[in-house]
Amino acid sequence: NAGVTQTPKFQVLKTGQSMTLQCAQDMNHNSMYWYRQDPGMGLRLIYYSASEGTTDKGEVPNGYNVSRLNKREFSLRLESAAPSQTSVYFCASSLAGMEQFFGPGTRLTVL
Amino acid sequence: GQSLEQPSEVTAVEGAIVQINCTYQTSGFYGLSWYQQHDGGAPTFLSYNGLDGLEETGRFSSFLSRSDSYGYLLLQELQMKDSASYFCAVRDFDSGNTGKLIFGQGTTLQVKP
Helix, strand or coil: CCCEEEECCEEEECCCCCEEEEEEECCCCCEEEEEEECCCCCEEEEEEECCCCCCEECCCCCCEEEEECCCCEEEEEECCCCHHHCEEEEEEEECCCCCCEECCCEEEEEC | CCEEECCCEEEEECCCCEEEEEEEECCCCCEEEEEEECCCCCCEEEEEECCCEEEEECCEEEEEECCCCEEEEEECCCCHHHCEEEEEEEECHHHCCCCCCEECCCEEEEEEC
16 A cells, blocks of 8 residues: 655746646545645645545635545645745545544745 | 644653643644654654543653643653654544644654764
């Protein structure tokens, strides 16, 4: 089992460019999450999906969109990247319990 | 609103015991979790407390007092590899069955020889 996988691992964008971060899990989890982590900071929830077909906003959703493609996959899209979106992005999944499993992260720089 | 408070940094020596505290303020409460994150890595789950008391997992223990809105993570027999950031996280009533967590800012633990 691969657990939670994320692509790409690193990305550099110019202001105004768009991109999609991909996340997949093979643990048959119902819930999936996208977080961002800025240097020296905790994890802030961007969007989450409690089950296939549903998505909801978290603490910091502005500038992002998500798609729960199926039970396995949950993607995060930046339509028009801004320097303030430079961060490390983590995808996570859980069975709606207290234990979340995290992917390795995507390190995004917006110039 | 919801908030969690934990110290930003803690330093201890190898072999010692260290306690990382977490106080929270939420609208209702399901439980408190702890996560470990090494530099450049992903957070990994350490422990969960849904009820008051102490939970022990090897060298790590976690405690919860719901009446005090307080918990802590206790690390014993510290090793160099324990140098990492530690996050407390709460799941409150608003999260329902989504498993949505609110994370604290994290405590950086430095273990010295």
